[in-house]
Amino acid sequence: MTSIVPDGTFIYDEGERPSKDQKGMDLVENTFFVPDYLHDLLVASEKGLKGICAELASLLSFPVIITDPLFNQLATEQVVNKVEINYIDNQYREITGDKPAVVNCQLTSDGVPTKGICSAIILDGRLRGYLFVQIDEVSDETIARIHSIIAYASSLCSLELRKKLELKQERQQFKEAFIYDLLYGNMKQKDEIISYGNIWGWDFTQSHTIIVFSLVDFDYYSEDQKRIDSMFFLIERVLIESNLKPIAMKKRGEIVVIYQIPGEEMDKNEYVIKEFIQRVMTQAEIMDMNTRIATGIGRESTNPEELYKSYQEAKVAYEVGLLLNIHTPFFNGLGLERILYKHDLQDVKEYYDHTLGKLEKYDQVHGGELMHTLEFYAANQYDLTKTAEALFLHRNTLRYRFKKVEEILDKKLDDMNVRLNITAAFKIRQLRKI
Amino acid sequence: MRKMVKQMGFVFNVDLCFGCMACEIACRNENQTDSTVRWRKVSRLIDDTFLSVSCNHCNSPECFRVCPENAFTKRGDGIVHINSDLCTGCGLCIEACPYGAPQYDPVTQKASKCHMCYPRQDRGLPPACVESCSTEALTFVDLNTFCDKKMVGTIPGFPDTRLTNPSIAFYPAKERNRYFLK
Known part of the structure; x- marks a missing residue:
């Protein structure tokens, strides 16, 4: 006896396995039945994610939410209150396979925890989003009943996302060429830039600044390429949320953002950029x-x-920021480092030796901490009290040490020019020039 | 409008170079540069290997950054190009480049540098240095798309790449096996 299971597979009894010809006959004689709801879902997918979401919600009579990998909602249907996604079983983030599984998840509807089920939307082996169905009571039986339809809908979503992605990539290539020319000064005419910018709705009559985001120790051959993609997606989203049209491009290990400055007040602008x-x-x-x-x-x-x-x-601010451990380095905020970082290496080495060389040698021979003490003194704006507090030392101990430093360097530490030289020498060391 | 953004760059295989200087001569021949101008230089490293270096068409070119006349541009294919009409010969780029790529030309009294033979590339030909390399130690690829796990960003003897991100990749020297006759 032959039967057909819901996924359309033929099941044959033992000894009944058909020959090739017989198999062909079966295909001709049997009618393949595609349920109406699958057809409806397919038709609804023409309206994009919203269409799939609406059709699935009406089919299951449960609220449906489609999100991106960061749980930002792309489409919702039948959702009464604001829903937040709290937790998903099985750590979907680790997913690499192509087949979406359906698992339990926990949602919050208007502050009240509810349960639901979720399927990952996977495209080319990479997680592109989630499809959530909000169901209060989740039993294994419920999941088994709607498992197949949710997996199907999630596959439709992934096809939809592929279409969007291809379209975006096509547009992005033209955008990238334009942004690239802007970043390397290949476009010299202001009017030309403004008119090209208008194609994508970018207003280059306003002031802009460049923000570089870079992945430290970027390794081209690892997962870093994917991380840069995710990062790019994330930055675009944050820009859109800030009501700005994203002007950004990926460049190997970095993402370059051309950020529109909101006003003319410098302090306020810095604050806005820091917030972004x-x-x-x-x-x-x-x-x-x-x-x-x-x-x-x-x-x-x-x-x-x-x-x-x-x-x-x-890019200079980025490099110097990394060396000096500055969280948000503004080029405007860099001082002496702006000159020192690019100065001739031999020259700065000689300068450093001339300024602090004797003290460094003394410390090496006598095992002292005079360099360390002086560095703290410079970092605390040559304030004795602050330095004493920072080093947990008595002021008189410090005085004694600085007297020794003055003897070794043969210079007076209260001289403004000497202080400037010492600060510059320590900055050279911080910039890893030594 | 142009669509693709590329980053053409040289790939240098240390083991295959035996210092014949063919690349250097081909460069001079192709570009008819003065005898004192060396757009490409072959040098011997301390471990008895050779290094052939020209402009690396960096991702963050220092020459581009320091030029007061804005004479440098980076083309869509990643080639850093100097507009000699704008160059005043001030020499800032020559000082700034860690690889010594821009060279002062005593004839024109301006700076000049490797342009990766873009007129040849536009005709579908490789740069002269690449074509002249008989051992294929020197090749060129689009570094935005080409990847090989054996490639590295720098080798001992090459200047610090941190600031400029040069568009060059290396196949480092492998440890040589010694074989003895029985």
Whole structure:
């Protein structure tokens, strides 16, 4: 006896396995039945994610939510209150396979925890989003009943996302070429830049600044490429949420953002940029990437043809920020480092030796901590009290040490020029020039 | 409008270079540069290997950054190009480049540098240095798409790449086996 199970597979009794010809006959004689609801879902997918969401919700009579990998809601249907996604079984983030499984999850509807089931939307082996169905009572039987339809809907979503992705990639390539030309000063005419910008709705009559986000120790051959993609997606989203049209491009291990400056007040602008970066970092924390992301911010530019300068400054700020451990380095905020970082290596080495060489040698021979003490003194603006507190030392101990330092260097530490030289020498060391 | 953004770059295989200087001569021949101008230089490293270096068409070119006349541009294919009409010969780029790529040309009294033979590339030909390399120690690829796990970003003897991100990749020297006759 032959039977057909719901997924359309033929099951044959033992000894009944058909020959090739017989199999062909079966295919002709049997009618393949596609349920109406599957057809309806397929038709609804023409209206995009919203269509799939609406059709699935009406089919199951449960609220349906489609989100991106960061749980930002892309489409919802029959959702009465604001729903937040709290927890998903099986750590879906680790998913690499192509077949979406359906698992339990916990949602919060208007502050009240509810249960639901979820299926990952996977495209080319990568997680692109989630499909949630909010069901109060989740039993294994319920999951078994609707498992297949949810998996089907999630596959439709992945096809829909593929279409969007391809379209986006096509547009992105033109965008990238334009942004690239802006970043390297290849477009010299302001009017030309403004008119090209208008194609994508970017207003280059306003001031802009460049922000560089980079993955520290980027390894091209590891998962870092995917991380940069996720990062890019995340930054675009944060920009859209800030009511800004994203002007951004990926460049190997970095993402370059051309950020529109909101006003003319410098302090306020810095605050807005810091807030934007903080939001990106908070989002990146969800993906465990925040510790590897470093930024740099160039100076604002009113002329779009001079944005290339801001880009170079942003990269300098990024490099110096990494060396000096500055969380949000603005090129404007860098002082002496701006000159020192690029200065001739031999020259700065000689300068360092001339200024602090004797003291360093003395410490090496006598095992003292005079360099360390002097460094703290310089870091505390040459304030004896602050340095004493920072080093947990008595002021008189410090006085004694500084007297010794003065003897070794043959210089007076209260001289402004000597202090400037010492500060510069320590900065050279911080910049890993020595 | 152009669609693709590329980053053409040289790939240098240390083991295959035996210092014949063919690349250097081909470069000079192709570009008819003065005898004192060396757009490409072959040097011997301390471990008796050779290094052939020209402009690395960096991701963050220092020459581009320091030029007061804005004479440098980075083309869509990643080639850093100097507009000699704008160059005043101030020499800032020559000082700034860690690889010594821009060279002062005493004839024109301006800076000049490797342009990766873009006129040849536009005709579908490889740069002269690459074509002249008989051992294929020197090749060029689009570094945005090309990847090989054996490639590294720098080798001992090559200047610090941190600041400029040069568009060059290396196949480092492998440890040589010694075979003895029985």
